[in-house]
Amino acid sequence: MLYRENGQFKTSYRSDQQIFPILQDRVAILALLLFAFIAVPMLASDYMMRAIITPFLILSLAAIGLNILVGYCGQISLGTGAFMAVGAYAAYNFVVRLPELNLVVAMLLGGVCATLFGVAFGIPSLRIRGLYLAVATLAAQFFTDWMFLRISWFTNDSASGSVSVSALDVFGWAINTPARKYLFCLSFVAVFALLAKNLTRSSIGREWMAIRDMDVAASVIGIRPMYAKLTAFGVSSFIVGVAGALWAFVHLGSWEPAAFSIDRSFQLLFMVIIGGLGSIMGSFFGAAFIVLLPIALNRIPELIGIEISTATSSHLELMIFGGLIVFFLIVEPHGLARLWSTGKEKLRLWPFPH
Numbered sequence: 001m002l003y004r005e006n007g008q009f010k011t012s013y014r015s016d017q018q019i020f021p022i023l024q025d026r027v028a029i030l031a032l033l034l035f036a037f038i039a040v041p042m043l044a045s046d047y048m049m050r051a052i053i054t055p056f057l058i059l060s061l062a063a064i065g066l067n068i069l070v071g072y073c074g075q076i077s078l079g080t081g082a083f084m085a086v087g088a089y090a091a092y093n094f095v096v097r098l099p100e101l102n103l104v105v106a107m108l109l110g111g112v113c114a115t116l117f118g119v120a121f122g123i124p125s126l127r128i129r130g131l132y133l134a135v136a137t138l139a140a141q142f143f144t145d146w147m148f149l150r151i152s153w154f155t156n157d158s159a160s161g162s163v164s165v166s167a168l169d170v171f172g173w174a175i176n177t178p179a180r181k182y183l184f185c186l187s188f189v190a191v192f193a194l195l196a197k198n199l200t201r202s203s204i205g206r207e208w209m210a211i212r213d214m215d216v217a218a219s220v221i222g223i224r225p226m227y228a229k230l231t232a233f234g235v236s237s238f239i240v241g242v243a244g245a246l247w248a249f250v251h252l253g254s255w256e257p258a259a260f261s262i263d264r265s266f267q268l269l270f271m272v273i274i275g276g277l278g279s280i281m282g283s284f285f286g287a288a289f290i291v292l293l294p295i296a297l298n299r300i301p302e303l304i305g306i307e308i309s310t311a312t313s314s315h316l317e318l319m320i321f322g323g324l325i326v327f328f329l330i331v332e333p334h335g336l337a338r339l340w341s342t343g344k345e346k347l348r349l350w351p352f353p354h
Contacts, residue, residue, distance in 0.1 A: 003347045019197055036186055041179040049178040056291045057185040058246045063271040063283035064196050065239030070269070071277035072200055073232035074212030075125050076133050079140035080240055080268045082121075085148060085260035087114035087241020088248035092255040103175075107245040114241025115234045122233030126226050129215075141262050148257035181250045188246060192239055197280050199235065208232050209278070274328055276335025285336040293321060 003024050010016040020026045044053060066080050091110030094101055121140040125133050175184050199205050207228040210218035219225055248255045267290060275286025297317045301308050308316070332339050 003344070003350075005348075017201075019201070033190065037183065041183060044182075046178040049182040052291065052295065054178070054182050054185050054251055055247075056287050057182070057189045058243050058251055059268070059271065059291060060284045060287040061185075061189050061192055061246065062240050062243035062268050063275065063287050064193060064280060065236045065243060066268050067272045067275075067277065067280065067283050068196060068200070068208070068239070069232050069236035070272055071279065071282075072205060072212060073208040073229065074129075075122070075229060075232060076130065077137040077236070078134050078262075078265050078269065079121065079137035079144075081260040081262060081264035082140040082144035083114045083118050083237045083240040084244030084247065084264065085144050085257060086117045087111050087237075087244035088255055088260065089148065090114070090241070091245035092248060095249075103249070107242055107249070110245040111238040111241040114244065115238040118233045118237025118240075119230055122230055122237075125229045125233065138262075141265055145257070145261065175250065185246055185250055188242065192242070193280055196235075196239065200280070204228070204231060212278075270325065274325060274335055276337025279335065279337035281340065282335050282337030285340065289336065293324065297321065 003022075005022045005024075008021075008023055010021070015021075018026075020029060040053065041049070062080065062084060065083075066077065069075050069077050087107075087110040089110075090113035091106045094106040094109050095103065098106075117140070121137060124136040128136060175181050200208070207218070207223050208231075210221070210223050211225060211228045211232075215225055218228070244260060247259065252259060271286030271290050272283065273286070274289050275284070276282025294317055297320055298313060301313065328336070
């Protein structure tokens with residue numbers, strides 16, 4: 001009976017088009033943000049923030065960017081790791097060559113470079129789609145793997161390098177502890193999630209979804225496929241590039257091409273599929289599933305008193321992990337976000353049957 005909108009009248013278009021039209025949802029999101037910004041840094045251990053929560057936030061941001069392209073615009077991409085690598089490497093070069101440049105600005109400029117790279121490899125989407133487009137974006141992954149491992153643009157040094165601790169300074173606020181790194185990433189994720197949600201609800205977001213559902217019909221009603229597809233590639237690449245810069249600067253503390261291999265691209269695609277295509281909330285669910293499930297699978301044998309070797313544990317983890325992915329895709333093809341939405345609808349009707 002607590003999750004009802006009885007008596008919550010909408011008296012304007014603005015109130016009717018809120019992101020969270022139900023008061024209980026707004027209170028829950030506000031409480032969640034307060035808990036994340038205040039309670040988590042005080043309660044969580046350094047290991048928890050450094051090894052689990054911070055990677056979860058950065059991967060969630062990258063999944064949001066990929067979800068805009070795949071879930072909202074319907075353009076399959078297998079080169080997300082490449083866009084992350086471009087954003088990370090560009091931000092790294094900006095910081096190294098312009099030491100006085102603020103870290104936030106360097107990361108945003110890295111996202112701009114990833115945008116240009118993504119739009120360049122998004123041009124084939126104007127002519128091809130489906131599996132052929134997936135292969136075209138896969139070429140971006142192979143191209144960056146070759147480029148960063150064999151040659152180094154803008155410098156004669158090797159492509160990899162360490163990020164100076166002194167560079168992790170934002171307006172005099174040194175990001176030198178796990179708690180500060182967590183808060184830095186959380187701020188980025190909160191801002192970009194809000195921007196992405198508003199974008200998908202705007203006119204350009206409706207154009208993306210029209211292209212996704214039926215591009216021929218969308219062009220008939222006046223939507224320009226070229227504009228819609230390239231803007232989806234640009235916005236997606238920008239967010240993913242910023243996530244790549246966060247991964248290099250905050251999580252790894254170094255620029256390393258191997259961190260953005262094709263495995264990263266598939267990992268992010270699995271997050272979007274499992275979490276829910278076309279759902280910002282689903283990006284967080286998918287990231288949580290991918291990050292937390294392997295940890296839980298490794299801890300279960302220890303908790304129940306079964307001793308197994310490291311190799312066996314690794315193989316069992318892959319087997320169970322793959323089986324659960326297939327199970328979720330069969331039970332709910334629309335992802336965990338759909339299960340969450342269905343649960344909320346049932347809660348609104350409880351305890352009545354209809």
